[in-house]
Amino acid sequence: MSADPFDDPALDESLDLYQLLADAVDSLLSMTGAQIVASLAIVGIASDVLAESLLVRVFEDTLTLVRENADTSQPEVQQLITDLERTIEAAGLTVDLSAPVLLVGLLALAILVEAIRIVAVRAFANDELDGVPRALAARRLPIAAAYGFVAVILIYLAIGIVSVLTFFLLFVPALFVYIGLLFVRQEIAVADKGPIQAISGSWGLVKGNRWEILGLAVVLFLVTLGTWVLASLLVGPAGTVGGALLGAVNLTFGTALVTEAYVRLSARSDDRPDRQPSI
Template identity: 80%
Template sequence: MSAEQFDDPTLDESPDLYQLLADAFDSLLSVTGAQIVAALTIVGVASDVLAQSLLVQVFEDTLTLIRENADTSQPEAQQLITDLEQAIDAAGLTVDLSVPVLLVGLLGLAILVEAIRIVAVRAFANDELDGVPRALAARRLPIATAYGFVAVILIYLAIVIVSALTFFLLFVPALFVYLGLLFVRQEIAVSDKGPIQAISGSWGLVKGNRWTVLGLAVVLLVVAIGTWLPASLLAGPAGTVGAPLLSGVNLAFGTALVTETYVQLREDTETAAQSAM
């Protein structure tokens, strides 16, 4: 792609990524950051418990099916039964609920995570670091959460479809789409836009700034890997809390960094537009 597609000639300079990182760390280490991480950790623990419970339910149903319909005298069946029993015994904290209830619970928690991230975006965008103001958090929160959840689904579908159609291009088009839609949640949370308007607004804001946004995406990837690796090594009670905690830190920091970049890009774009008038 040409430089004109990535760089906006109306902007004198790109945002300072190092300063954005410093601001994001300040946000993460603030009272507001701690509140966001705590909320995401609690929801993460609950999600893990429900996911483990769902997996155990599936394994137990599979065991019942095998014992009732298969020839358990065969070595293959015996080995499968042993493997399933070991997987059930190795499962962490679980709750005894039906599969439909567990699925509804997981969906509800996913929506709750979106609500928390909407609140985080608003707090970080308004530089509210001494705690999330109740009025800011509650403003149109149900509708913003619904918009954000729908937008996330649309984005994932778009990336999956583009990836499937252009896999021979090494997923470059999918990356292009991902970068263009990176600020959709910010557009919904801060500017009160609907999903389609937010997608259009994010695409327009990223246009001409894709090198900056690409650098941002690389940082997000590095941070995600840096938190996932130690989380994957945790097991037992430590993993039950430690993995969601690290995931919460990753989500909170990523939200702060993307929001800081969004605010800076929007200010730069507005300034450039006023100068051109």
């Protein structure tokens, strides 16, 4: 057992974070990167519209409930009605659909985002930067997207449960789990694994490289924080479009960065018994 509880013995060669960042930026600025950003931005705008519409629907139903059942002569009730009306009026782009339809739409778009990210992983892993080849994008895509969506849910559940159970440890165990599962999507997209196999494969790939992957996670956090701050400065329809575009850039860059690290670590671990042929 290693003397360091956070890491295990690994190969002497280390990841070059600077080179990973440079390659990820090149991927982002490529034709493929532009296609992925555009696709994610369009889906992001649609998701924001549906989410805003669902929120407005909830506020409208709440407003109706208050007016029908509460004593509207009370000052606090009047203030609540005023606040709800202002919130509804301040809403951005919305569509007039029922709550169940909006929920189904949001679910479908979430799966579509996963499919786009699967395609991005495959393209970046194969250094296809002049545009995403159709055959590469379409290969087992529905299955891979479904696997990816299920894996993401499992990952969030695992991190959430560990966070709740170990909050007194300053979430270090949750960070340990997050780092260990960072390459799950790449295992699904590139190695054609199912959710459980991908989780196991990612954990095995990260083993012995956790400090390097921690640096990668810090970069991802800082980039995400920066784009979130910029997006929070935008309001109204411009906020919907600009926020979706910034989110798409963030997701594309993050996918490229993690995939670059995955390719390098996989090349150092080709003798793993669970390793499947890459595309």
